[in-house]
Amino acid sequence: MKSAVKKFKGLSDKAIAWIFIAPTLILLLAINIYPLIYAIRMSFTNFYANKIGREVKFVGLKNYKKILGKEEIWEKMQITAHFVCWTLVLQALIGLGLALLLNKKFKGNELLTTLIVLPMMLSPAVVGVFWTYLYNPQVGLFNYVVNFFYDFGIFDMIGSSTLAPWSIVIVDTWMWTPFTMLICLAGLRSIPNYLYEAAEVDRASKWQQFIHITLPSVLPFLLLALLFRGIENFKMFDLVAELTSGGPGSATELASINLKREAFEKWKTGYSSAFAVILFVTIFGFGNVYVKVMNKIKER
Amino acid sequence: MRKILSVFLVPVFALLFSFNAKSESLTLGWAAWDPANALQELSKEFTAETGVEMNFEFVPWPNFAERMLNELNNQGKTFDLLIGDSQWIGQGAEYGHYVKLNDFFDANGISMDDFNPATVYAYSTWPKGSPNYYALPAMGDALAWAYRKDWFDRPELQAEFKSKHGYDLGVPKTWDELYDMCTFFQGREIDGQVRYGAAINTERGSEGITMGVTAAMYAWGMQYENPDNPYEMDGYFNSDASVEAVEFYRKMYEDCAPPGHSDAYMVANLDAYKSGQVAFQMNWYAFWPGVSKEDSDGRVSGFFANPCQNVCAATLGGQGISVVSYSDKQDLALEYMKWFAKPDIQQKWWDLGGYSCHMDVLGSPDFVDSAVYAQGFLDSMGIVKDFWQEPTFVELMLPMQERIHDYVVNGKGSAKDALDKIIDDWTEVFEDDGKI
Numbered sequence: 001m002k003s004a005v006k007k008f009k010g011l012s013d014k015a016i017a018w019i020f021i022a023p024t025l026i027l028l029l030a031i032n033i034y035p036l037i038y039a040i041r042m043s044f045t046n047f048y049a050n051k052i053g054r055e056v057k058f059v060g061l062k063n064y065k066k067i068l069g070k071e072e073i074w075e076k077m078q079i080t081a082h083f084v085c086w087t088l089v090l091q092a093l094i095g096l097g098l099a100l101l102l103n104k105k106f107k108g109n110e111l112l113t114t115l116i117v118l119p120m121m122l123s124p125a126v127v128g129v130f131w132t133y134l135y136n137p138q139v140g141l142f143n144y145v146v147n148f149f150y151d152f153g154i155f156d157m158i159g160s161s162t163l164a165p166w167s168i169v170i171v172d173t174w175m176w177t178p179f180t181m182l183i184c185l186a187g188l189r190s191i192p193n194y195l196y197e198a199a200e201v202d203r204a205s206k207w208q209q210f211i212h213i214t215l216p217s218v219l220p221f222l223l224l225a226l227l228f229r230g231i232e233n234f235k236m237f238d239l240v241a242e243l244t245s246g247g248p249g250s251a252t253e254l255a256s257i258n259l260k261r262e263a264f265e266k267w268k269t270g271y272s273s274a275f276a277v278i279l280f281v282t283i284f285g286f287g288n289v290y291v292k293v294m295n296k297i298k299e300r
Numbered sequence: 301m302r303k304i305l306s307v308f309l310v311p312v313f314a315l316l317f318s319f320n321a322k323s324e325s326l327t328l329g330w331a332a333w334d335p336a337n338a339l340q341e342l343s344k345e346f347t348a349e350t351g352v353e354m355n356f357e358f359v360p361w362p363n364f365a366e367r368m369l370n371e372l373n374n375q376g377k378t379f380d381l382l383i384g385d386s387q388w389i390g391q392g393a394e395y396g397h398y399v400k401l402n403d404f405f406d407a408n409g410i411s412m413d414d415f416n417p418a419t420v421y422a423y424s425t426w427p428k429g430s431p432n433y434y435a436l437p438a439m440g441d442a443l444a445w446a447y448r449k450d451w452f453d454r455p456e457l458q459a460e461f462k463s464k465h466g467y468d469l470g471v472p473k474t475w476d477e478l479y480d481m482c483t484f485f486q487g488r489e490i491d492g493q494v495r496y497g498a499a500i501n502t503e504r505g506s507e508g509i510t511m512g513v514t515a516a517m518y519a520w521g522m523q524y525e526n527p528d529n530p531y532e533m534d535g536y537f538n539s540d541a542s543v544e545a546v547e548f549y550r551k552m553y554e555d556c557a558p559p560g561h562s563d564a565y566m567v568a569n570l571d572a573y574k575s576g577q578v579a580f581q582m583n584w585y586a587f588w589p590g591v592s593k594e595d596s597d598g599r600v601s602g603f604f605a606n607p608c609q610n611v612c613a614a615t616l617g618g619q620g621i622s623v624v625s626y627s628d629k630q631d632l633a634l635e636y637m638k639w640f641a642k643p644d645i646q647q648k649w650w651d652l653g654g655y656s657c658h659m660d661v662l663g664s665p666d667f668v669d670s671a672v673y674a675q676g677f678l679d680s681m682g683i684v685k686d687f688w689q690e691p692t693f694v695e696l697m698l699p700m701q702e703r704i705h706d707y708v709v710n711g712k713g714s715a716k717d718a719l720d721k722i723i724d725d726w727t728e729v730f731e732d733d734g735k736i
Contacts, residue, residue, distance in 0.1 A: 049373060051395065052373075156559055156562060158563070160562075244563070245504045246504065247563055248706070249705045249710030261698060267695075
C-alpha cells in the first residue's frame with residue numbers, strides 16, 4: 001500500500017490528471033469519435049449492411065452529390081426547418097410567459113409548476129401514441145375542444161397534409177415548453193431584487209422594467225434552452241415516428257425519419273452515412289454560430 | 301441436518317434434471333396475430349410427440365419485418381425456424397439466410413405437388429417458379445373483404461339501394477359495385493349511429509397502403525413488368541389501367557373511409573369494423589376466424605374474395621416456414637418441418653384457425669363447408685398476385701408506400717406522377733443491384 005502511495009506521489013500533476021481523464025476519454029473515443037470516423041469512412045463507399053459478401057467500393061463524393069442534388073431531401077429539410085422553427089418560437093413565447101407567471105408568488109404555485117412540468121417527464125413514444133388518440137377526428141378530445149370554441153366540423157389533424165405538420169408542432173410544444181419554462185424560471189429567480197427596487201425609485205413602468213431588466217437578464221437562459229431544444233428537434237425521431245410515421249405521404253417526414261428509413265430499412269449504409277454526416281455538420285455549424293451569438297449577447 | 305439437506309437438495313436436483321430433460325428446444329419467430337396463437341397450440345402436439353420444447357417469439361406486425369430482417373442480416377441465432385413474409389424469399393435465398401430444402405424434401409418424401417401451386421410458387425421458390433425450395437408453405441393468405449351482412453339483409457336498405465342503383469344490395473362483384481355500396485353506407489345513420497363505407501388499407505410505415513392499392517391495381521390488370529423483358533416497367537406498371545386503379549383507390553379513401561382512417565392497416569381496419577363504424581373492411585383471411593368466432597350464427601358478418609374489375613385477382617399474403625441457416629439446431633428444426641408437413645397435422649392446423657396450403661385439406665369434400673370464408677379462400681388462392689419478391693424488396697416497397705400515400709391520403713400530385721416516380725425509384729434500385 002505504502003509503495004503504491006509512493007508511486008502515486010512520484011507522478012506529476014499532469015500525469016495524475018491524465019489518469020483521471022483517461023477513462024472518460026477512452027469511452028468518448030470508443031462511443032463517439034470512432035463511430036463518427038467510421039461513418040465518415042462509410043459515407044465514401046457503396047456499402048449495404050444487408051448485402052453480405054458484396055464488394056464494398058470507394059465511390060468518392062457520389063453519395064454526397066446524390067443527396068444534395070435530390071429534390072426530396074430538400075423537401076425533408078424544409079419540413080424539418082418548419083418543425084424546428086415553429087417549435088422554438090412557440091416554446092420560447094409560451095415558456096417565457098409561463099415562467100413570468102410562475103415567478104409570482106401565489107397559492108398553489110408549486111403544485112401548478114409540478115403539473116406543467118409533467119409532460120416532459122413522459123416518454124416521447126408514449127406521448128406520440130396517446131396524441132394519435134387525442135387527434136382522432138371521431139373520438140379524440142382535440143377535435144372536441146377545438147369545436148367547442150368554433151365549429152370546424154370533423155377535421156383530421158394527422159391525416160391532412162396541411163394540418164399534419166402543425167400536429168407535430170403542437171405535440172412537441174406541449175411536451176417541451178415546460179423545459180424552456182424551467183430554464184427561464186431559473187433565470188428570473190437569479191435577477192437581484194435591488195434592480196427592480198432601483199427601477200421603482202426611478203419611476204420606471206412595469207413594461208420598462210420588463211424590457212430593460214427582466215428580458216436582458218433572462219435572455220441568455222432562454223437562448224440556452226432554445227439551443228438544447230433546437231439540437232433535439234433537428235434530430236427529432238421517436239415522437240413523430242409514433243404520431244404520424246412521417247405521413248400523410250411525406251408531409252411530416254423529418255430528415256431523421258428519412259435517415260432511419262434509408263439506414264435501417266433500405267440498408268443503404270454508405271448513402272445514409274453520408275446523409276448522417278451532412279446532418280451532423282449542419283447541426284454543428286448552426287450550433288457554433290448560435291453559441292457565438294449567445295456569447296455576444298451575454299457580453300453586452 | 302440430513303433431513304434439512306434432503307428437503308432443499310431434492311427439489312434442486314429435480315429441477316436440474318427437469319431442465320436437462322427439456323434441454324432440446326426450438327425457437328420459432330412469426331408475427332403476433334391470431335394464427336400465431338393457433339400454431340402455438342398446435343405445436344404442443346409436437347412437444348408431446350418428441351419432447352422438444354417449442355419457444356415462440358411473436359413480433360407485432362408494424363415491427364415484424366424490421367425485427368426479423370435485422371436478425372437475419374446480423375446472422376443472429378435467435379430463431380431456428382422463421383415464418384417469413386412471401387416477399388422475403390428472394391433475400392432469404394440469395395443472402396443465404398434460409399436453408400435450401402430440396403434434399404430434405406426428397407429424403408423425407410415431402411412433395412411440393414401436395415401443396416397448392418400458387419402458394420408453392422409464392423412462398424417457397426427462388427428464383428420464382430424454379431424447383432429450388434427455401435420454405436414450406438405454412439400459412440396461405442390473401443387480401444379479402446368482410447361486410448355487415450346484418451345491414452345488407454335489412455329490407456328497407458335493400459329497397460333503397462335497388463331504387464338508387466338498379467341492382468341488388470349484396471356481395472359486390474366488381475370494384476364499381478363495391479364503391480356504390482360503400483358510398484351508400486357512408487354517413488348513413490343506422491340504429492342511431494353514423495356509419496361509414498369501408499375500412500381500407502392506408503398505413504404509411506410498413507406495407508399497408510401498398511397491399512391495399514395493389515388489390516385494386518391487380519383487379520384492373522396491372523403488371524409490374526413486361527413479361528417478355530423483365531424489369532421493363534414503363535407502360536406496364538404505369539399503364540392507363542394502373543393509373544385508373546390508383547385513382548379509384550383514392551376515390552374509395554375520400555368517399556368511403558371513416559374520418560381519421562389515414563394510417564390504418566390490419567388492426568385498425570378490424571377495430572373500425574368490429575366497433576360498427578363501417579359496412580366493409582379490407583383485411584387478410586387470417587383475421588376471418590376471429591371475426592367469425594364472434595358471430596356464431598353467421599348473422600352479422602359475410603366474407604368475399606377481392607372483387608373483379610377488368611380481371612379477377614387478389615393481393616397475396618401469407619408465409620412459408622423456413623429453417624434459418626445460422627441456427628445451431630437445423631436438424632431439429634427440419635424435424636419440426638417434417639412433422640408440420642404431415643397431412644393430419646395440416647388438417648388440425650386448418651381446424652385451429654391456420655390456413656393450410658396442403659391439397660389434402662383444401663381438396664377435402666368438407667373443406668368448403670368447414671367455414672363461411674373457406675370458399676372465398678379457395679377462390680382467392682387461385683387468383684393471387686404478389687409484390688416483388690426480389691432481395692431488394694424493402695427498397696422497392698418503401699418508395700411505393702411513400703408515393704402512393706402521398707397521392708391517396710395526402711392528395712399530392714396525380715396517380716400517373718406517383719406511378720412514374722415509383723418506376724424511377726425502382727429503376728435506381730434495380731440498377732444498383734445490377735439487375736438492369
